[in-house]
Amino acid sequence: MKKNILAFVILGIIFLIFPFVIRSDYYQHLVIIALMWVVIGSSWNLLAGYTGQVSFGHAMFFGVGAYTAGILATKLGISPWWGMMFGGLVSMLIGLFVGWVCFRLRGPYFALATLAGGEIFRLIATNWESLTDGMVGILIIQTFRSKVPYYYIALALAFFCIYAIHLIMKSKWGYYFVSIREDQDAAESLGINTTLYKNVSLLVSSFFTGMAGAFYMNYMAFIDPQVVFSLHYISIMAILVGIVGGVATIMGPAVGAFVMVGVQETFRSAFFGIAPKWISQAHALVFGLLVIFVIMFLANGIVGDWQKIKRNVFRIRASS
């Protein structure tokens, strides 16, 4: 316990001083993106890992959050920072609708519905040009030139999200979520309103994901439907962040976010320019291989199987 607290304090200090130690825009950018993924991955994990309702469409919430902030800024002149709040709330409304439609059904329906939902929203954003400017996308003027303010906002959001989920999981809600995941029939018979609490989990998850989306709008200053509603880059990535880091663990998605953003960037940049260019085309393939590896050897993710990883690394050292 003491050791844990110490680790968190050290980690906290590292994160707080990071932008003053590493001044490179490029690395600051990567960490900002990773922190954003901490939020999305943790939100996905609350719903899928803890509550057992696997979403294949978190891009829906991310994109809606991003577009809410963007549209408020361009059409109504409302600061996109307010958009972060509204982005979360509008995303939550979408979550409410999705839950209301899907949670009466059991089994794979929710997963399939979210998959379809993400694509539907991408089409809406592409075609409703009067609102979204379609494929042209939305461009706003960045508030800050430096990356440092964005870094601290992302850090605060990530911390707030993890801490909120940590508190939720220690409360009645947390017990209810896991009970629903383990056996919905038993949960219902034990007095748990399973439909209601699946919705609660979805609402929290969509709120934070929407905020992450709105943050993305602020930070990148440009969005288009292909990016923020992307099945591949957002929905699937959210799942990967969760399972690589470890589902149903508090810190899993945080670790997963840094690992996945690292892997993605390594391949996108063809090993930072060392490897031949075609490598960057192969990054989808590498994602696939990574997932297979994790499922085969680390079914509980990096955090979930940490003891196992330590044991094996130790064994390799001892035998060499």
Next chain:
Amino acid sequence: MALLEVKNLTKAFGGLKAVNEVSFKVENGQILGLIGPNGSGKTTTFNCINQFYPITSGDILFKGKSIKGLKTHKICHLGIGRTFQVVKPLSRMTVLENITASAFCRVKTIKDARDKAYEVLEFCKLLKDKDKLAKSLPIGGRKRLEIARALATKPDLLLLDETAAGLNPSELDEAIELIRKIRDNGVTILIVEHIMKVIMTISDRIHAINFGQTIAEGSPQEVANNPAVIEAYLGEEYAQG
């Protein structure tokens, strides 16, 4: 007024009437045994009482009010707890967590839920297993956990579906003792059990069904000597029991 009154309950699965016009009452403080050969509709009756299945016709009154059409979780809040014949542990939660989750039925804070859970753990003699994952318990432990979980919801009426099946003789005696203790704490019990030793010793009254229909009701003695019951059970457990 009876605590629970089942009135002309019918449940059909397609053409099969698994429960057919069954009526019985469970009086406050009583243990009513529900018996019948395999497939006679006992579990289905339970599933109808807590509205796990929608009922086809008839009515169910709890504390004088109809509970037909209510949601299952609502029934639990009203005061009906149940166990499952095919146990449904919350596998990847510890025994303590299983019971704490159920205790939230009556209390708001985690502390109160924990306190209630410890009380139930002790009552059901599960304290030493509290930190084990539910899936790691042997069958006897799982059956006990089913009961403990239901008790944590503070039921007025407890439905026990074959909680003694699969237990060894010493566990069986413990189970009987536990059920008696639960009744002595003021919980009314409706119990389904195949093991005659259990059902005959603890029931105040017994209701017997076959092919979804009532064939007898009375004291354990009366039911045991009823020709229709003997016939239904011929070659089954009764012959050995």
